[in-house]
Amino acid sequence: MKVLVIGSGGREHAIVWKLIQSPRVTEIFCAPGNAGINKTTKGVNIKADDIDGLLIFAKENKIEFTVVGPEVPLEKGIVDLFTANGLLIFGPQKSAARLEHSKIFAKDFMKRNNIPTAEYETFNLNDEAKVNEYIEFAKYPLVIKADGLAAGKGVIICQDKDEAKQTVKELFSDKIFGSAGENIVIEEFLEGTEASVFAICDGENYLVLPASQDHKKIGEGETGKNTGGMGAYAPAEKAVSHETMSKIKHRVIEPVIKYMKAEGSEFRGCLYCGLMIDKNNNPYVIEFNTRFGDPETQVVLPKIKSDLCDMFIASASGNIQSYKLELNENYYCTVVLASEGYPDKYETGKEIKGLDRISSEAIVFHAGTREENGKLLTNGGRVLNVTGFSPIGLKEAINFAYHNAERIKFENKYLREDIGLKGL
Secondary structure, three states: OEEEEEEOOHHHHHHHHHHOOOOOOOEEEEEEOOOOHHHOOEEOOOOOOOHHHHHHHHHHOOOOEEEEOOOHHHHHOHHHHHHHOOOOEEOOOOOOOHHHHOHHHHHHHHHHOOOOEOOEEEEEHHHHHHHHHHHHHOOOOEEEEEOOOOOOOOEEEEOOHHHHHHHHHHHHOOOOOHHHHOEEEEEEOOOOEEEEEEEEEEOOOEEEOOOEEEOOEEEOOOEEEEOOOOEEEEOOOOOOOHHHHHHHHHHHHHHHHHHHHHOOOOOEEEEEEEEEEOOOOOEEEEEEEOOOOOOOHHHHHHHEOOOHHHHHHHHHOOOHHHOOOOEOOOEEEEEEEEEOOOOOOOOOOOEOEOHHHOOOOEEEEEOOEEEEOOEEEEOOOEEEEEEEEEOOOHHHHHHHHHHHHHHOEOOOEEOOOOOOHHHO
């Protein structure tokens, strides 16, 4: 089977790495890929958001199955486009992907259908006086979210009204997220433990993958600015017990599938539930994404022993019940090696060395890398993901991740030193 994977990050490298292990897969193309992905697949020089170009490529190259990594092509309607052209593709249609690309749609959907989430209000560009009045009398901390896609950086926790007013100014007047920030959600700050749960859905049924925990902030102890994610670990057994997972299924995942279908937007693909678990082990939805998370994918997919291609096809063809999920016994921890300065300004083009020294207890997934004149160079904010694993326990997986991260050298390398510790 000829497969096309769309995207260029660590998430897509993990997807490709796992798909290669499937006996069904004969050839993989990746658009646009990166230096690591392109070592094992055929790189395609088409951007992930060029959905018309991707369709032409898929038809010309007789692609039998397509897997979408990032959110932007989903927002643009790539699944609708490929499906209309008779091509099998993993992911939700555009109307279902609104759960991610409109925070307001997601919040209103949850409110309508009694899915637990934080109390909230919505405002738009023309509501500046109204929003400032709301901020004046609100309870702090509170959370301000850009309605649209903002590369994982559109959520700001404000400690006081000055910070809230400044954030609204940046979104409405300075337009730091462009049109994505013209509508906003302001919601109560939830206390508890964050966790990520992926549900693979076929429109009617689903299966859940092991829970993971992401580390969103740039600094240790969850300080500093939001990033796309600086590391993750799985399984997150301390955060999500069997009892809690049961609540997540019944209170969150099942109502989403049921009511999205009832509202005419059947959900197929990966439903990423970003959750806050309170002190009584009750889950509240912080956000939905309609694709795999990055870097959680780099610790969740390696746990799967069964065939990933079979799982994706079962989801895309409405037959997830036929798939038997098998998991291995390992614990996984991934540490992101970033360019100093990320998530703000950073330099690229730095040579990367040491990948030949990685031990057998680690996998390196490429994100922002490129190859030039035989040299591996940095090409983004998040450069590499070093995933350590061990059947013994999480502590050992963390140690393997950091021991191998130390072996990789490039100028201005930055990493957090506390990934996974909250799971111990």
